[in-house]
Every structure is written in structure tokens, then in C-alpha cells.
Amino acid sequence: MQMEKSQAAQGGDGCLAGVVRVPVKIVAVLVVLPVRAVWDLLVLGARAAQRHVLAPLGRAAGWVLVRVYRHLLRPLLLVLFYWPWAGAWRYLVVPVATVVHRYLLRPLGTAAAWLCVAFGRYVLVPVGSAIGWVLRHVVVLPAGWLYREVLAPLGRGLRWLVRGLCMLVFVWPWVGLWRYVLAPVGRGLLWVGRYVLLPPLALLYRYVLTPLGHLLLGAWHIAGRITRALGRGLRLLWRGCVARPAAWAYRQVATPVGHAVREVWRTSRAAVREARAEVRRVLFGGPPVEPARSRARTLGSTTAADAAPAPEISLRNRRG
Numbered sequence: 433m434q435m436e437k438s439q440a441a442q443g444g445d446g447c448l449a450g451v452v453r454v455p456v457k458i459v460a461v462l463v464v465l466p467v468r469a470v471w472d473l474l475v476l477g478a479r480a481a482q483r484h485v486l487a488p489l490g491r492a493a494g495w496v497l498v499r500v501y502r503h504l505l506r507p508l509l510l511v512l513f514y515w516p517w518a519g520a521w522r523y524l525v526v527p528v529a530t531v532v533h534r535y536l537l538r539p540l541g542t543a544a545a546w547l548c549v550a551f552g553r554y555v556l557v558p559v560g561s562a563i564g565w566v567l568r569h570v571v572v573l574p575a576g577w578l579y580r581e582v583l584a585p586l587g588r589g590l591r592w593l594v595r596g597l598c599m600l601v602f603v604w605p606w607v608g609l610w611r612y613v614l615a616p617v618g619r620g621l622l623w624v625g626r627y628v629l630l631p632p633l634a635l636l637y638r639y640v641l642t643p644l645g646h647l648l649l650g651a652w653h654i655a656g657r658i659t660r661a662l663g664r665g666l667r668l669l670w671r672g673c674v675a676r677p678a679a680w681a682y683r684q685v686a687t688p689v690g691h692a693v694r695e696v697w698r699t700s701r702a703a704v705r706e707a708r709a710e711v712r713r714v715l716f717g718g719p720p721v722e723p724a725r726s727r728a729r730t731l732g733s734t735t736a737a738d739a740a741p742a743p744e745i746s747l748r749n750r751r752g
Contacts, residue, residue: 452696453703460707468708469715 452699456700456703457707460704461711464704465708465711
């Protein structure tokens with residue numbers, strides 16, 4: 433009777449929730465809350481420093497650097513590195529290069545071109561003509577006569593000789609071998625195969641190999657039926673010995689254990705939230721807040737703990 437009243441006063445939680453909630457509250461007050469408070473203070477200090485110190489300091493430093501670059505570094509760089517070289521290029525290098533090109537390089541190029549043209553016209557052309565005449569009358573004409581009168585007949589004779597030797601060595605023996613040896617032997621073998629070997633082979637195929645093939649095919653189909661029946665038996669054995677016991681173990685053992693673990697976890701989270709709310713109310717003040725009831729589901733039930741009906745008390749217990 434006293435246990436049922438205490439459970440009703442605690443908001444419908446079981447004894448397991450009460451055992452877990454007290455150590456969790458102690459750990460939350462002694463460890464989690466100080467760490468969270470220090471973390472919140474550090475976060476607030478960092479935000480304040482960033483907002484009131486670092487951000488203005490960064491903007492001021494950026495403004496100063498921009499002004500220094502714009503009014504000091506940029507003119508100094510232009511004076512030291514750009515304007516001297518630009519002026520030297522524009523007023524010294526370009527005029528000197530123009531004068532050198534106009535009064536020195538262009539006349540030298542014109543003179544060199546005239547000398548090359550004159551050398552080619554008055555030296556190379558006569559020398560080339562003389563060399564061509566000498567090559568024509570000393571090399572080309574004798575070489576043409578030698579080709580027409582000597583080399584061409586000699587080449588035709590060698591070609592006739594080589595063709596005759598090739599026909600004698602590589603063509604005529606093989607043609608004779610094919611015509612007088614291989615073709616008659618092939619025709620004889622064809623006659624032997626058609627009239628001597630083919631009838632026994634046909635009889636062997638029709639009366640031995642064909643029935644044997646039908647027998648092997650029937651044995652193959654029978655073996656397939658046997659393997660399918662064996663597979664169905666193994667599947668039934670697997671279902672009865674492994675699958676169904678595993679499903680029963682999952683429903684009857686793993687599911688209740690999972691519900692218990694989930695209940696412990698949700699109760700612990702609710703206890704931590706209640707402890708934090710209580711400590712915050714004590715430290716920072718505020719109206720008293722009623723501790724939130726656990727929304728964890730009860731073991732073996734699908735309804736929430738908040739929606740659980742009040743425990744029934746018999747008339748005898750009330751009178752007692």
C-alpha cells in the first residue's frame with residue numbers, strides 16, 4: 433500500500449526509475465552543472481570580447497592599413513619602381529632604339545641584301561649553270577646509255593632466269609604432287625569414308641549414342657527433381673531449427689531487454705533535465721517549477737507513462 437502511494441506521488445514511475453534517478457541527479461549536480469556553468473561563462477565572455485573589443489579593433493586596424501596603403505605605400509611604390517622605369521623606357525630606350533634602327537640597322541640590312549642578290553646573280557648562277565652542264569654531259573648521258581644498253585637487258589635476263597628457277601623449284605613439283613598424288617589419295621579416302629566408315633558410324637549414332645543420350649537426359653531431369661526436393665527439405669529444416677527459434681528469441685528476449693534499456697535511458701535523461709532545471713531555479717531564481725514527468729513508455733506497453741491510468745484501489749484498501 434505504501435509502495436503504491438509512493439509510486440503515485442512520483443508521477444507513475446517504477447522502482448527502477450527511482451533507483452536510477454537519484455545517482456543521475458547527484459552526478460548532474462556535482463559534475464555536469466559546474467562544467468556547463470563554466471562553459472556558459474566562457475561563451476558569454478568570448479562573445480562580449482568579440483563584440484566590444486576584437487571587432488572594433490579589427491575595423492580600426494583595417495581602416496588604418498587601407499589609409500596607409502592608399503596615401504603612403506602606393507605613391508612610394510609608384511615613385512620608386514614604376515615612374516623611373518617607365519620614364520627610362522619612354523624617353524631613353526625607345527628613342528635610342530629608333531635612331532639605331534633607322535640610321536644603322538636598316539642601312540646595314542639593305543646593303544647585306546644587295547650583296548646577297550649580287551653574289552647570287554653574278555657568281556652562283558654562272559657556277560650553277562657550268563656545274564649543271566658538266567653533270568649532264570659527264571654523268572647523266574653516260575648513265576642513261578649504260579641503263580638502256582646494259583642494265584635493262586641484264587635485268588630482263590635475270591628476271592627470266594629467276595622466274596624459271598622459281599617455277600622449277602617451287603611451283604611445278606607441288607602442282608605435280610597435288611595432281612598425281614594428293615588428289616587421287618583424297619578421292620580414295622573420300623570413297624572409303626563414304627562407303628566403308630559412314631554406315632557403321634551412322635548405325636552407332638542411331639542405335640547406341642542416341643538412346644544413351646536420351647538415358648542421360650532422363651537421369652539429368654531425375655537428378656534435378658531430387659536436388660529440388662532436397663533443397664525444399666533443407667529449407668524446411670532451416671526454418672524449423674534456426675529461423676523460428678531465432679524469431680522467438682527476438683520477440684521474447686531481445687525485445688523486453690531493449691524496452692528495459694530504453695526505459696533506463698529515458699528516465700536518466702528526464703532526471704538530468706529535472707536536476708538542471710532545479711539548480712538553475714536555485715541559482716538564478718524564478719517561480720517554482722513542477723518537475724516534468726517522464727514520457728518514457730512502460731515495459732511491455734505501447735502507452736506513455738504520462739497517459740497511464742491511476743492505480744486502482746479497492747474498497748477494502750480504502751477502508752483500511
